[in-house]
Amino acid sequence: MAVTIKDIATRLNISVSTVSYALNGGPRPVPEAVRERVLEAARELNYRPNRVARSMITGRSHTIGVVPPGITHNVFLSPYLQHALSGVANAANDLHQDLVIFTRFEAADTEAMLGYLLDGRVDGAIFIAPSLSEDATRQLAASGLPCVCVSIAPHEGLPSFSPDNEGGIRLVMEHLFALGHRRFAHIAGRPEMDDAIARRGGFEAFLRSQSLPCPPESIVNGDFTMEGGALAMAELLRRGSGATAIVCANDEMAVGAMHTVQAAGLRVPEDISITGFDMSPYSGIVQPPITTVSQPVIEIAAAATSALVALVEGQEPPASRVFPTELVVRASTARPQEDLLIP
Amino acid sequence: MAVTIKDIATRLNISVSTVSYALNGGPRPVPEAVRERVLEAARELNYRPNRVARSMITGRSHTIGVVPPGITHNVFLSPYLQHALSGVANAANDLHQDLVIFTRFEAADTEAMLGYLLDGRVDGAIFIAPSLSEDATRQLAASGLPCVCVSIAPHEGLPSFSPDNEGGIRLVMEHLFALGHRRFAHIAGRPEMDDAIARRGGFEAFLRSQSLPCPPESIVNGDFTMEGGALAMAELLRRGSGATAIVCANDEMAVGAMHTVQAAGLRVPEDISITGFDMSPYSGIVQPPITTVSQPVIEIAAAATSALVALVEGQEPPASRVFPTELVVRASTARPQEDLLIP
C-alpha cells in the first residue's frame, strides 16, 4: 500500500488537514516547526502525493489531451504531426501541463472519442488537423470541455490556429509564374482535411486570378505521404497534362512526386519544377532540395496550447489566429524549357 | 455539474450499485429490463463515466507513461523516437491502453520525475533509450511501478527490449571490410546513451577481431543529429585520419556527415564510404542513399509495451529480448580507391 497523508498524520499525531496544508504550503498557515516535521516525515516515509485523488476534488488534472489527425496506425511518422506535437509539448512544459495522447484508433468513432475526452482525465483538448463531423463538434461544445484546433477548424466555435494556407500557395505560384510557368498541376492532400482543401482552393484561386484555365485533370488527390505523392505524380504523367510546374500540398508528396519524375527520366527542375509545403526536413535533404513554403507549425501549436490553458483557466475564448507563411526558394524550381514556354 | 450514476439512480428510483452493475455489465447480474432502463437513462442524461473516480478504487488507470530519452525541447523531432512511439502507440491501442507522454523536461531531475511517474495516473512506464542513474533505477524498482525499457537497460532489473547493436555494427563493418576498406572511423552517438556505447563497442570489437588498429582519433562523439554528424565529420577531416569508411552510430549523423564530405568536394562513395544505423527515412532519400542497418524499432517498442501490460496484470517479469538487425546495402558504400588500398 502506498504511503498517504494519513500515514504522516498518524505518525506525527496531527490531523490530515494540517499535513495537507503543510505539504501544499497553504492556503491555511502552518507554523514553520510543524511544516518541517511534516516534510521530514514525508521524506522518511517516501511519500508521493496521489494526483488522481487530488484531481477528483479540484476538478483539474493539469493534463491536456492531444488528438492527432485521422487516427490511424503509425501516427507518429508524419513530420507535420511531429512538429505540431513538439510545439504542444514545448508550451505544455512551460505551462506545467502534462499530455495524454489519444491514440485509441477505434475511437475514431465519435461517441467513443467523446467518452475518452470527457472521462475526467484531461482539462481540455487540442485537435491537430481534425476531420470532425459537425455533430461531434456540437457535442464537444455542449460538453463544456475547452478545446482548440491546430489547423483550420472544421466548424464554427472551435478556436483555430492555422497557417495562411491560401497565401502560402499563392507565394509559390507567384514565384513559378514569375519564372514563366503557365501550365500548373496540383497534387492535393487528403480531401477530408481542411488544410488540404484550403491549399487546393489557393491553387484554383491563383489560376483564376491570372485567367488561366484549371481543367479537372490538372488536380489529383494524394494522401500527404511520399508514396501517395509518387502515385499521384505517376497519374499526372499518365494523363499527359503537360504541366511544367507541380504544386504539391505538402513536402512528403513533393519528395514522392520528384522521385517519380526522376525515375521517368525527366529532370527536376529543368523539365519539371516541383514545390512543396511545410518545410519539412525531407524537403531540404533531397536532390535537388525542394522549393517550399514554411509555416511556423511549432509556434502555431504552442500558441494553441497557451490559448487552451488560458481557456481552461476561465479566460475568454481566444480569437482564432492565422499565421503567415514564407516562400523558401530552393533548387527544384526554375524557368520552364524554352520550347514549353507559352509566349 | 456533470451527470453521475447517482443522477441516474435518483431518476429511476434505484440504487447506485444497481446502476453501476448495469453500466458495467457485471459482476453482479442485473435483470435485462433494469439494464435497459439504466442504459436509456444514461443516454438521455448524456452520462459519461468518470474514469478518474473509477481508477481511484480499482487502482488501475489503463494508462501507460512514456518517458522519451534525454528529455529536452522538440523531443518529437527524432526519427528514432517517432518510430518507437509509433510502436508503443500501436500496441497500446491493441491492448486498450492510453498513453501519457512525459515531456516535463524539468523532470530530468530524478526526484521530480519519480513524483510524476508515481502520482497514480499510470499503471506502468516505458522508458525509451533512457540515461537513468543507478539510484533512479533502484528507487523505481522499490516503488513497485512496473517498468520496461526500449533499448538497452542502463541497469539490472529493468527488462530491456533492444536491437543487436553490436551485431548490426559488425554487419556493416564486415560489408566494408569485404569491399576492401581497412581504415575506419566512427562517429559515435551521445556517450551517455547505452545504445551509443554498444555501437561504439561493436566498432572497436570488429577492429580488434581483425587485428586492425583503433587509434583514439578515429572515433569522435556526435549527438545523434544531422548537425552533430556534420560537425563530427568536419572534425575527422581536420584530423586527417585517412579513413576510407565512416561508420556512423545512426542515420541522421550519417546524413550530416555525408553533407560535410560532399561540401568538402569529396565524393561518396568514390572517395569515402559512409554507413548509418536505424534505416530512418532520411537515409533512403538522400543522394546517394545510405547503406545502413535496419532494426525493427516499431516491433521492439510494441513488444516492450505488451510486456509492460502483462507485467501490470501481474504476470512474471518478462525476459529481456534482443532483436536481430539487418544490413541494408545502398549506394553510399563502395570499394575504396585503388591508391588508398592497403595490399
Next chain:
DNA sequence: ATGAAAGCGCTAACAT
C-alpha cells in the same frame, strides 16, 4: 492554530 468531517464519483463488500 488545528482537529473533525464532508465529500469528489465510483466500486464492492455487506446487508437484506
Next chain:
DNA sequence: ATGTTAGCGCTTTCAT
C-alpha cells in the same frame, strides 16, 4: 434481486 454503506486519497469547510 437489490439497497446501504464504506471507502479510494485528497482538499476544504466547519468547528473548536
